[in-house]
Amino acid sequence: MRIRNLRWWMVALICAGTMANYLARNSLGVLAPELKSALTMTTKQYSYVVGAFQLAYTVMQPIAGVLVDRFGLRAGFALFGLAWSAANMLHALAIGWVSLAFYRGLLGLAEAAAIPSGIKAVAEWFPPRERSVAVGWFNAGTSLGALIAPPIVAAVTIWASWRWAFVVTGAIGIVWAAAWYACYRTPETHPSITAEERAMIAADRPPATTKRVAAREILGSERFWIIAVPRFLAEPAWQTFSFWIPLYLATERGMNLQQIALFAWLPFLAADAGGILGGYLSPWLMRRGVALIPSRVAGIALGAVLMIAPGCIGLAASPYAAIALFCVGGFAHQMISGLINTLSADVFAPAEVGTANGFIGQAGWIGGLIFSLLIGQLADGFGYAPLFGLLGVFDLIGAAVLILFMGRLTLPRTPPPRTPLPEPSR
Known part of the structure; x- marks a missing residue:
């Protein structure tokens, strides 16, 4: 059976995978107050637990990108x-x-494949003009997973225990992996794609090449660093939202597990809106004459300005005002994150984008790891307010880097075939 607009069903499948991924990931943050008591952890020790995930994820992300480039998305992503x-x-x-x-x-080693795999799938299935929208929708799975984590984890914990909460949130990924393996194919091989959609996808893609680009060539390219630096500066915000909001609400705002379950999901709902609307912003600007890459950078700059809001959380008079500022931050960050990831699909060819996005993600997670360890060392002594204040500054610097150097970001091109030299006359 042929399915019209099959590429959007592929986005839904990727979105479901990122939801399962982030549901498992965010279970720890929701359970942080409970685990600190049950396992007698200090804030510093909790930061080491968070850091273990971040370090493993950071190391593994480019490796996962290489693996999905080399062995394909269908089997590779399912195994991860x-x-x-x-x-x-x-x-x-x-x-x-x-x-x-x-x-x-x-968990960090295994979950590292999610974003490189999603970006590679978007590069395979979507023409450039639609990629930011596709990334916005699949990236919504990251915040949807984080959004549903507080009520699900709290409900299972109250009904059974925190141990069962980890079992339930983990088991959901098994169901998704089976669905992914059963349904995913490339556009060239999928039996349900229409001929018109296959032709449309192929028409806007750079010519296929069997040449594999070495990792050192990607790392040595200017375009990599222009994207990696803003990602390094942006990622600490998302790591803070994912792993530290519940603990902040418990320690500085006096909320219990039930109250956290009621409110901690709201920033991730706002993050969904930011990722999706940021995806639509780019083609909206393009229809008004803005070029592809500047349209991505404009959305990132807007998100960076909005990130000033969570930087002001220390000034919030109530926990509800703090949550509102977190919501603005979630909206802004996912706008930034989705468009930075889309840039990597724009400037790297489909055969190398998994590897490139893996290294770009690694740069981001290095930033997130450093910042989480910084919170663990300083939060008890200095409070969270000055640390949150830094998040807005980081994104403004990242946006400035992209604005200054976006002229050096170019779309992938395959060099024209070399004309053979004429045979010498005899």
Whole structure:
């Protein structure tokens, strides 16, 4: 059976995968106040647990990108999905912060494939003019997973225990991995794609090439660093929202687990809106004469300005005002994140985009890891307010880098075939 607009069904499938990925990932943040008590952890030790995930994820992201480029998305992403499900379920066996950090590291290794795989799928299935919209929708899965984590995790914990919360959130990924393997194919091989859609996708793609680009060539390119630096500066905000909001609400705003479950999902709902609307902003600007890359950078700059709001959380008079500022921050960050990821699909060819996005993601996660460890060291002594203030500054600097150097970002081109030299006359 032929399915019209099959590429959007592929986006829905990727979105479901990122939801399962981030549901498992954000379970820890929701359970942080409970785990600190149950496993007698200090804030510093909790930061080490978070850091174990971030370090493993940081190391593995470019490796995962290389693997999905080399072996393909269908089998590779499914195997990573099974692996992160098993790793999350193992959290139920934790008996202290060290064992929890170990299982958290395993989860980081397995979950690192999510964003490079999603970006590669978008590069395979979408023409450039639609990519920011596609990335906005699939990237919504990251915040949807984080959005549903507080009520699901809190409900399972109250009904059973925190150990069962890890088992339930992990098991969901197994169901998704089976669906991915059953349904995903490339546009060239999918049996349900229409001929018109296949031709439309092929018409806007650069000519296929079998040449594999070495990782050192990607790392040595100017376009990589122009995107990687803003990603390094933007990612600390998302790591803070994912792993530290519940603990902040518990320690500085006096909320319990039920109250956190009621309110902690709101920034991620706002993040969904930011990612999706940011995706539509780029083609809206293009219809008004703005070129492809400047249209991405304009959205990133707008998001950076909005990130001033969470930087002012220390000035909020009530926990509800703080949550409102977190919501603005979630909206702004996902606008930035989605468009930065789209840029990597724009300037790198489909055969190399998984590897390139993996290294760009690694740059971001290095920033997130450093900032999480900084929170662990300083939050108890200085409070969260000055640390949140830094987040807005980081994104403004990242936007400035893109504005200054976007002229050096170019779309991928395949060099024309070399004309053979004429044979010498005899």
